[in-house]
Amino acid sequence: MRRGGTLILGGGPAGSAAAIALVQGGIDPSARPLLIERQREMGDAICGGFLSWQSLAALDRLGLTKLRGATLDHLRLFTPRGRADAPLPRPALGVSRRQLDSALLDLATSAGAAVERGVAVARAEGRQLWLADGTQLAADTLLLATGKHDLRGHGRPRDDADPSLGLRVRLGPAAGLSRLVGSAIELHLFDRGYAGLSLQEDGSANLCLALRKSRLIETGGPAGLLAAIGRESPALADRIAHLAPGQPIDAIAAVPYGWRTGRTTPGIFRLGDQCGVIPSLAGEGMGIALASGIAAARALTAGHGAEQFQAGFAARTRRPILVARTVLMVAERPSLAPALLALTRLAPGLAGLVARATRIGA
Numbered sequence: 635m636r637r638g639g640t641l642i643l644g645g646g647p648a649g650s651a652a653a654i655a656l657v658q659g660g661i662d663p664s665a666r667p668l669l670i671e672r673q674r675e676m677g678d679a680i681c682g683g684f685l686s687w688q689s690l691a692a693l694d695r696l697g698l699t700k701l702r703g704a705t706l707d708h709l710r711l712f713t714p715r716g717r718a719d720a721p722l723p724r725p726a727l728g729v730s731r732r733q734l735d736s737a738l739l740d741l742a743t744s745a746g747a748a749v750e751r752g753v754a755v756a757r758a759e760g761r762q763l764w765l766a767d768g769t770q771l772a773a774d775t776l777l778l779a780t781g782k783h784d785l786r787g788h789g790r791p792r793d794d795a796d797p798s799l800g801l802r803v804r805l806g807p808a809a810g811l812s813r814l815v816g817s818a819i820e821l822h823l824f825d826r827g828y829a830g831l832s833l834q835e836d837g838s839a840n841l842c843l844a845l846r847k848s849r850l851i852e853t854g855g856p857a858g859l860l861a862a863i864g865r866e867s868p869a870l871a872d873r874i875a876h877l878a879p880g881q882p883i884d885a886i887a888a889v890p891y892g893w894r895t896g897r898t899t900p901g902i903f904r905l906g907d908q909c910g911v912i913p914s915l916a917g918e919g920m921g922i923a924l925a926s927g928i929a930a931a932r933a934l935t936a937g938h939g940a941e942q943f944q945a946g947f948a949a950r951t952r953r954p955i956l957v958a959r960t961v962l963m964v965a966e967r968p969s970l971a972p973a974l975l976a977l978t979r980l981a982p983g984l985a986g987l988v989a990r991a992t993r994i995g996a
């Protein structure tokens with residue numbers, strides 16, 4: 635059994651940011667954190683890959699300045715009634731999660747954190763963890779950063795009658811697709827969900843959907859859903875036409891959009907999606923993950939307890955999550971989506987205000 639120390643579980647943006655910030659914060663070398671990540675090579679997580687200006691500023695503070703990606707400068711909103719364009723308050727970047735997560739983990743390693751990849755924790759009781767083969771680990775301080783994936787023993791509540799799901803697929807690369815999407819982050823609203831689309835560093839586009847389970851069941855699964863929403867929206871069909879045959883569609887079940895917590899138990903810092911899940915159409919989940927990792931490292935270095943950190947961080951996520959929940963409630967309803975379109979057309983600046991209100995403060 636491995637005992638003691640600071641253990642970071644999960645090498646997504648939250649876990650990596652915590653590891654980097656802890657080491658950069660000048661932590662005693664004997665107390666350097668160990669980060670455990672179950673993937674040997676980072677893949678493309680189910681995520682739109684929209685890095686907001688706030689996320690980019692956090693990455694900059696951590697020292698990650700050389701990401702390649704597509705510059706995104708405006709929002710393009712589609713509903714079955716038409717389209718509206720609105721400038722983003724500041725430029726964002728479209729990137730693949732493979733690039734981002736790999737670069738963050740490499741930075742954590744080169745900064746001096748111990749990183750073990752290809753190790754999955756199966757369950758936990760407080761700060762005691764068990765690997766699938768029965769190996770036991772115990773941490774003095776546990777930073778829980780398993781993101782979208784709940785760890786048995788530290789699960790988040792699931793009480794939604796019609797839960798939200800996430801899907802992701804890569805389109806292109808193709809010159810025609812690049813011309814269609816350009817420097818936009820596109821949101822295509824449909825009954826009980828939306829699709830987000832933007833270009834990423836290699837010219838391909840990341841099509842990410844968040845929707846209610848009932849809609850997926852009605853359409854007979856991911857392929858049927860893409861066909862159905864393509865029939866409802868010719869603009870979306872033009873984009874989905876660039877889906878290569880055999881391209882995998884990744885899925886995640888039961889995403890608890892809007893959930894957040896300010897509670898924890900001594901020694902357990904909940905980070906990223908494990909402390910709050912902002913509806914993904916806000917494009918700020920990674921911003922919250924990075925901010926939580928940095929804030930937890932600062933709290934640890936200052937000797938603050940987990941409970942104090944958790945309550946303080948929950949206060950920071952309150953407004954962005956509340957605003958994003960409200961927008962999602964409107965966007966998912968076909969009867970209300972036209973109002974969103976009309977407002978965006980009438981007052982494009984309003985979309986910018988909402989975009990600002992859904993950012994996590996520095």
Ligand SMILES: Cc1cc2nc3c(=O)[nH]c(=O)nc-3n(C[C@H](O)[C@H](O)[C@H](O)COP(=O)(O)OP(=O)(O)OC[C@H]3O[C@@H](n4cnc5c(N)ncnc54)[C@H](O)[C@@H]3O)c2cc1C
Nearest residue numbers: 644646647648672682683684755781782800906907919920
């Ligand atoms: C459909 C959808 C679209 C989204 N689009 C955007 C977007 O465009 N922009 C944005 O900012 N946010 C977006 N988000 C949100 C964003 O993806 C998350 O908020 C963010 O990834 C959270 O980071 P994290 O580090 O907390 O968790 P994750 O990114 O989920 O990382 C967790 C890590 O922990 C590892 N792990 C999990 N369990 C274990 C275990 N038991 N043992 C070891 N390792 C483990 C995983 O392999 C993973 O690497 C989207 C989310 C969804 C669902």
